[in-house]
Amino acid sequence: MVSFRSAFSTAALLLAATATTDVEAHGYIRQPLVAFKGGRTTSNWIKEDKPAWAGFSSWNNYMNDFARISKQKGYKTLRSFLENKGASCGYTEPNTTPRAIPRDGKVIFAHSNVGFVHPGPCELWLDNKMILHKDNCQKAFPGVKAVMPVDFSSCKGTCMLRMYWLGFQDQGQRWQTYKYCVPVKKGGKRLLRDE
Numbered sequence: 001m002v003s004f005r006s007a008f009s010t011a012a013l014l015l016a017a018t019a020t021t022d023v024e025a026h027g028y029i030r031q032p033l034v035a036f037k038g039g040r041t042t043s044n045w046i047k048e049d050k051p052a053w054a055g056f057s058s059w060n061n062y063m064n065d066f067a068r069i070s071k072q073k074g075y076k077t078l079r080s081f082l083e084n085k086g087a088s089c090g091y092t093e094p095n096t097t098p099r100a101i102p103r104d105g106k107v108i109f110a111h112s113n114v115g116f117v118h119p120g121p122c123e124l125w126l127d128n129k130m131i132l133h134k135d136n137c138q139k140a141f142p143g144v145k146a147v148m149p150v151d152f153s154s155c156k157g158t159c160m161l162r163m164y165w166l167g168f169q170d171q172g173q174r175w176q177t178y179k180y181c182v183p184v185k186k187g188g189k190r191l192l193r194d195e
Contacts, residue, residue: 055069063136108147131150
């Protein structure tokens with residue numbers, strides 16, 4: 001016979017393992033490599049909300065509906081929608097040594113063996129210029145590494161690379177905000193995980 005204490009302990013361990021996996025199962029910018037506040041790598045969302053509005057026709061059409069409805073609500077970009085949701089750079093440290101602009105012109109978003117684990121829109125910005133937008137980044141950049149080709153030519157000195165991602169969980173019942181900032185410049189510091 002299994003004791004209640006033993007069964008409870010096993011359940012608690014399984015729950016803790018699942019919670020840890022959920023928190024660290026999201027990607028972050030690996031190229032150019034972000035720096036995290038306090039040196040602690042975390043790939044967790046910075047804010048989770050219920051859907052901001054109604055009017056979604058179905059899960060199969062969710063990304064298209066979000067793009068349409070957000071424009072109707074006055075949001076021209078994903079950045080404008082996410083601007084006031086959590087810290088402006090999430091858990092990343094914007095005041096760090098600028099990273100080198102990737103030689104291959106690609107931003108890589110990954111963590112362990114995952115890229116974009118949830119469907120949803122994402123954007124990349126160099127300072128105040130949008131350099132990439134997709135309505136569903138999981139679909140646009142599948143695989144364990146999301147490789148996003150971008151044009152860095154507008155960066156003439158040191159620029160802030162910003163990434164915004166809105167991950168839809170549970171068929172759109174939970175909206176998770178992710179934000180990342182990486183200062184970049186031509187000839188900046190290259191780290192081992194870069195390129």
